């Protein structure tokens with residue numbers, strides 16, 4: 001099947017669906033200049049996300065982990081939503097019930113204008129106290145002092161979910177509930193290897209709901225979804241959502 005056929009079939013599924021769930025990952029922000037986690041651009045000073053995004057790494061060397069987050073915050077502060085993000089705001093407007101489940105912590109879906117967003121891995125602009133649990137939103141770049149301190153003088157940590165940590169319970173539960181009940185799921189820019197988030201797509205597949213994938217490369221989902229489209233999210237999503245004639 002040629003790519004255009006697949007895009008047209010996927011566009012039809014989305015147009016005919018009253019209840020749509022979208023699952024996004026780092027790939028959707030790549031065209032905004034935000035590095036992804038896996039692959040060549042996922043490294044920072046030769047460290048991988050697997051080495052840095054853990055409670056153990058933070059305990060061992062909070063300064064190192066905070067430098068990584070501070071560097072990422074500065075990249076994200078300069079980033080603007082791209083046509084992929086913007087297409088999803090159109091999809092939300094055109095859909096009766098819409099749920100955007102994002103693994104991204106960059107806040108770009110919110111900046112683009114989506115409303116029903118479930119941030120299952122937290123948000124990089126949130127800080128949380130390691131002692132008293134106080135949370136605050138702080139968009140200062142660079143942070144000073146680094147590591148940042150709470151009012152109680154204890155160290156703050158990034159308000160994100162690291163490997164081995166639980167996802168916000170109500171948020172991930174709602175994501176699964178919506179994915180089990182919707183008419184179609186669109187998955188964009190995720191390698192779909194990190195659980196339980198990737199399970200949102202699997203749950204829909206198991207429930208017999210059509211899942212459409214948009215990714216530059218083949219992923220764990222490609223062989224089992226209804227339609228898998230190879231391409232950049234910023235190019236494919238506007239076609240899928242806005243431009244019905246190909």
Ligand code: BJW
Pocket residue numbers: 024025026027028030031036037038039042049053103104105121160161162163164165166167188189190191192193194195196214215216217219231232233234
């Ligand atoms: C483009 C593109 C373009 C590029 N257009 N596409 C079941 C099986 C095995 C393991 C587990 C399991 N269940 C749980 C686990 C353990 C673990 C896990 O999943 N490990 C696997 C890696 C093996 N999961 C956890 O630990 C989770 N917690 C948990 O399970 O708690 C329960 C528990 C608690 C206590 C004890 C035991 C259990 C927590 C996971 C937290 C993940 N956190 C991170 C960091 C967030 C904060 C931060 O940002 O710093 O989340 S890791 C990182 O991976 C980040 C991402 O959200 C996440 C997913 O990555 P994503 O978004 O898919 O990015 P990439 O880079 O992988 O892929 C980009 C894709 O885009 C690629 O496919 C490209 O081709 C594509 N692309 N440009 C379209 N322009």
Ligand code: ZN
Pocket residue numbers: 129130131132133134150151152153154
């Ligand atoms: Zn505190």
